[in-house]
Amino acid sequence: MKPSSVTQPHVAIVGAGFGGLRAARALANAPVRVTLIDRRNYHLFQPLLYQVASAGLAPEEIAYPVRGILRQQKNLTFVQADVQRIDLEGRYLFTTAGPIPYDYLILAVGSVTNTFGLSSIAQHAFGLKDIDEALAIRNHVLSRFELATQQTDPDVQRAMLTFVVVGGGPTGVECAGALAELIRLVLRKDYPNLNLSRARVILLEATDRLLSHLPPNLGQAAQEALRQKGVEVWLKAQVRDYDGQCVNLADGRTLPTQTLIWAAGVQAADLVQNLPAALGTQKRVRVLPTLQLPGYPRVFVIGDAAYLEDENGHPLPMVAPVAMQQGEHAARNILRALQGQPLQVFRYRDWGSMATIGRNQAVAALFGLHLKGWVAWLIWLFVHLMQLVGFRNRLVVLINWAWEYFRYERAARLIYPLPPAHRNAPLPAAQPGETSPMASLTTCRPN
Amino acid sequence: MKPSSVTQPHVAIVGAGFGGLRAARALANAPVRVTLIDRRNYHLFQPLLYQVASAGLAPEEIAYPVRGILRQQKNLTFVQADVQRIDLEGRYLFTTAGPIPYDYLILAVGSVTNTFGLSSIAQHAFGLKDIDEALAIRNHVLSRFELATQQTDPDVQRAMLTFVVVGGGPTGVECAGALAELIRLVLRKDYPNLNLSRARVILLEATDRLLSHLPPNLGQAAQEALRQKGVEVWLKAQVRDYDGQCVNLADGRTLPTQTLIWAAGVQAADLVQNLPAALGTQKRVRVLPTLQLPGYPRVFVIGDAAYLEDENGHPLPMVAPVAMQQGEHAARNILRALQGQPLQVFRYRDWGSMATIGRNQAVAALFGLHLKGWVAWLIWLFVHLMQLVGFRNRLVVLINWAWEYFRYERAARLIYPLPPAHRNAPLPAAQPGETSPMASLTTCRPN
Numbered sequence: 001m002k003p004s005s006v007t008q009p010h011v012a013i014v015g016a017g018f019g020g021l022r023a024a025r026a027l028a029n030a031p032v033r034v035t036l037i038d039r040r041n042y043h044l045f046q047p048l049l050y051q052v053a054s055a056g057l058a059p060e061e062i063a064y065p066v067r068g069i070l071r072q073q074k075n076l077t078f079v080q081a082d083v084q085r086i087d088l089e090g091r092y093l094f095t096t097a098g099p100i101p102y103d104y105l106i107l108a109v110g111s112v113t114n115t116f117g118l119s120s121i122a123q124h125a126f127g128l129k130d131i132d133e134a135l136a137i138r139n140h141v142l143s144r145f146e147l148a149t150q151q152t153d154p155d156v157q158r159a160m161l162t163f164v165v166v167g168g169g170p171t172g173v174e175c176a177g178a179l180a181e182l183i184r185l186v187l188r189k190d191y192p193n194l195n196l197s198r199a200r201v202i203l204l205e206a207t208d209r210l211l212s213h214l215p216p217n218l219g220q221a222a223q224e225a226l227r228q229k230g231v232e233v234w235l236k237a238q239v240r241d242y243d244g245q246c247v248n249l250a251d252g253r254t255l256p257t258q259t260l261i262w263a264a265g266v267q268a269a270d271l272v273q274n275l276p277a278a279l280g281t282q283k284r285v286r287v288l289p290t291l292q293l294p295g296y297p298r299v300f301v302i303g304d305a306a307y308l309e310d311e312n313g314h315p316l317p318m319v320a321p322v323a324m325q326q327g328e329h330a331a332r333n334i335l336r337a338l339q340g341q342p343l344q345v346f347r348y349r350d351w352g353s354m355a356t357i358g359r360n361q362a363v364a365a366l367f368g369l370h371l372k373g374w375v376a377w378l379i380w381l382f383v384h385l386m387q388l389v390g391f392r393n394r395l396v397v398l399i400n401w402a403w404e405y406f407r408y409e410r411a412a413r414l415i416y417p418l419p420p421a422h423r424n425a426p427l428p429a430a431q432p433g434e435t436s437p438m439a440s441l442t443t444c445r446p447n
Numbered sequence: 448m449k450p451s452s453v454t455q456p457h458v459a460i461v462g463a464g465f466g467g468l469r470a471a472r473a474l475a476n477a478p479v480r481v482t483l484i485d486r487r488n489y490h491l492f493q494p495l496l497y498q499v500a501s502a503g504l505a506p507e508e509i510a511y512p513v514r515g516i517l518r519q520q521k522n523l524t525f526v527q528a529d530v531q532r533i534d535l536e537g538r539y540l541f542t543t544a545g546p547i548p549y550d551y552l553i554l555a556v557g558s559v560t561n562t563f564g565l566s567s568i569a570q571h572a573f574g575l576k577d578i579d580e581a582l583a584i585r586n587h588v589l590s591r592f593e594l595a596t597q598q599t600d601p602d603v604q605r606a607m608l609t610f611v612v613v614g615g616g617p618t619g620v621e622c623a624g625a626l627a628e629l630i631r632l633v634l635r636k637d638y639p640n641l642n643l644s645r646a647r648v649i650l651l652e653a654t655d656r657l658l659s660h661l662p663p664n665l666g667q668a669a670q671e672a673l674r675q676k677g678v679e680v681w682l683k684a685q686v687r688d689y690d691g692q693c694v695n696l697a698d699g700r701t702l703p704t705q706t707l708i709w710a711a712g713v714q715a716a717d718l719v720q721n722l723p724a725a726l727g728t729q730k731r732v733r734v735l736p737t738l739q740l741p742g743y744p745r746v747f748v749i750g751d752a753a754y755l756e757d758e759n760g761h762p763l764p765m766v767a768p769v770a771m772q773q774g775e776h777a778a779r780n781i782l783r784a785l786q787g788q789p790l791q792v793f794r795y796r797d798w799g800s801m802a803t804i805g806r807n808q809a810v811a812a813l814f815g816l817h818l819k820g821w822v823a824w825l826i827w828l829f830v831h832l833m834q835l836v837g838f839r840n841r842l843v844v845l846i847n848w849a850w851e852y853f854r855y856e857r858a859a860r861l862i863y864p865l866p867p868a869h870r871n872a873p874l875p876a877a878q879p880g881e882t883s884p885m886a887s888l889t890t891c892r893p894n
Contacts, residue, residue, distance in 0.1 A: 058505040077640070080593040130863075150526070413515070414489045414507060415487065
């Protein structure tokens with residue numbers, strides 16, 4: 001490896017998620033300087049974030065310091081900062097750590113929760129995109145049980161113990177399944193005097209099926225597995241609003257609950273929405289098949305932030321494998337450009353998709369096979385353990401999972417007080433409303 | 448075991464720390480009903496809290512849900528609530544979960560940080576008594592390094608990288624040692640471009656020695672071990688005030704720093720200070736040798752909250768072994784009272800004391816032996832691992848420690864954003880001031 005030098009081309013990568021990290025690694029031995037910028041100092045293994053929310057894992061088990069991951073990469077500098085503006089003509093990033101010039105830019109900024117303009121959701125529901133949101137859910141859910149033990153009004157107690165998850169995609173399905181297991185297998189033992197027939201986990205999905213990215217029979221299998229775990233699945237259930245106590249559906253149904261977890265949609269992060277480019281669905285930036293931003297050949301957009309269609313005209317899904325493959329592809333295209341070679345078109349190699357529904361249950365469409373139940377769950381477990389960054393995290397997570405599996409336990413069911421978010425973390429934390437438990441119960445009647 | 452009944456005497460225990468937990472367990476098979484009340488839903492293994500602050504352990508590794516610990520104890524009810532007032536005559540606790548009557552009461556409410564009336568310390572320094580404070584320190588310290596990489600002014604950079612710990616007791620010594628190791632062994636690799644000769648860890652102690660609860664030669668050994676790890680120990684250094692940027696000492700010395708960790712003292716928790724009883728040092732309640740509150744034979748005060756002297760007239764130290772032995776003793780005295788037997792006087796069985804100074808270094812006075820170095824460290828490790836509640840926590844902690852030891856790593860060095868403290872957690876989180884890094888640097892000159 002040649003030592004990096006200030007005369008070498010400078011590649012800036014924004015975002016240390018799956019795409020940005022893979023792009024950075026693909027440039028490790030290249031004759032370029034790399035600057036990786038992220039608001040956080042860690043890479044988050046987001047597919048397991050719902051396990052933090054459901055008290056199964058500690059945040060430290062699914063997050064890893066970026067500097068630790070890329071310590072060996074001598075041509076890389078990490079900057080913890082928020083990118084506020086991009087000067088595409090002058091090739092500058094303006095960040096909270098000052099301006100950063102670039103020769104090539106990879107935008108791997110990911111996605112944020114999309115509440116589809118429902119301000120009551122933005123105000124009262126929990127998102128599930130980062131550690132603070134997962135910890136807020138954990139604290140809130142466990143606190144509902146503590147408060148329920150101190151509550152004599154059965155209607156209020158039911159609202160406290162009703163947990164509504166919105167969105168029948170993988171996040172919603174996994175989160176609902178994990179919450180149901182937390183209640184039925186673990187909290188049942190913690191709260192022997194609580195009438196847990198009043199506890200419900202309800203999954204709301206606006207369309208007529210779950211896991212629309214998988215074949216219909218697997219969506220049905222997931223629905224049946226959720227039912228067996230005690231989750232009520234409501235299809236064609238579109239949320240109109242939520243005031244912190246009562247969910248109103250578009251068809252007039254109402255549901256008293258103090259907990260609404262919003263996993264119904266994401267959209268590209270704000271930063272890319274101001275780029276001079278057409279947007280695809282979910283505000284993703286339409287990129288060229290080479291992953292370049294149209295009109296700006298030195299700028300690449302990848303992962304959840306980028307919109308690209310496959311050969312059949314379907315948009316590529318917002319999942320980690322797409323982001324990782326695009327990260328590597330963008331890095332290679334930059335190296336091709338530096339060598340004067342023509343850039344190559346990105347093609348997604350789709351190995352399949354899967355989703356887990358808790359203990360022993362998963363569905364997977366892999367290599368054309370449709371798998372469900374125990375076998376799919378073992379594959380899911382193996383794939384996710386292998387992908388977790390760092391040997392140590394993997395081992396600790398494996399121990400936790402084994403512990404939970406054999407003891408029906410959840411090790412992390414702590415309600416711990418939390419210090420205020422640091423000023424270096426510019427994203428505001430979710431602040432679900434804490435209104436009076438009696439509010440709106442008079443008008444909100446369960447169906 | 449007889450099943451508990453509402454006609455059985457009711458023992459209320461306030462506080463699920465070492466003392467309260469031990470008292471609850473000692474009543475497991477007794478013909479009483481037990482209610483354990485704590486603001487938190489977890490028992491915290493406080494002796495290792497400094498390892499959360501120094502990014503070595505996750506909070507989940509040193510905290511364990513109270514309901515999980517006491518699940519098998521059929522005569523016990525846990526209530527997560529804050530006790531606001533005690534009606535000693537009517538025998539009622541007034542809590543955020545409503546009033547709780549009692550026949551016997553054990554107050555095991557522990558201690559809080561004592562800033563000795565220094566309001567600037569209360570406002571700008573970090574305490575180290577609960578998880579939120581430890582996470583606040585972790586976020587703050589790691590953020591200082593990130594900000595230092597973005598800082599060109601060497602004076603500001605020095606203030607960012609100067610970490611001051613106040614208090615030469617076990618907490619201060621352990622915290623300073625762990626921070627120094629974090630910097631020299633781990634962050635040195637994370638920040639290869641940062642001039643770490645500007646990083647300092649300074650331990651301030653008002654008296655002329657460290658670890659005053661141990662023999663003088665062990666205090667000197669600790670001081671030498673700290674020095675070898677790169678900690679500057681300032682003795683006879685009494686803090687006058689701190690504005691978030693500059694520490695002023697009583698002798699006129701000043702020290703520019705953005706981080707002051709206050710481990711200089713504790714005092715009994717507020718709840719017991721309003722009891723109609725004389726207070727000893729550190730606002731601890733003077734109890735009878737039977738651990739009863741004078742004039743209220745049904746009320747026992749134990750642990751950090753209680754003041755009792757040994758045969759030589761020395762106050763019993765505020766440490767976990769005293770609290771645990773007193774918890775068991777109070778429980779037995781209640782059972783004696785129920786059987787009409789005379790209560791027994793508490794005698795502390797002192798097995799010894801120890802403190803660790805990071806990797807391979809500890810000091811211990813055990814069974815009259817004075818130990819230091821590697822042997823003391825192994826004993827320290829063994830004792831603390833054995834005491835950690837729950838097999839799973841112990842195993843995960845052991846893996847983390849082994850990982851750190853052999854890899855010179857710190858697994859938990861994450862700056863994660865944190866949601867607002869839940870309303871069920873009434874203790875306000877430490878909110879150290881975030882003033883401009885340039886403030887007061889003009890008047891604050893290092894010595």
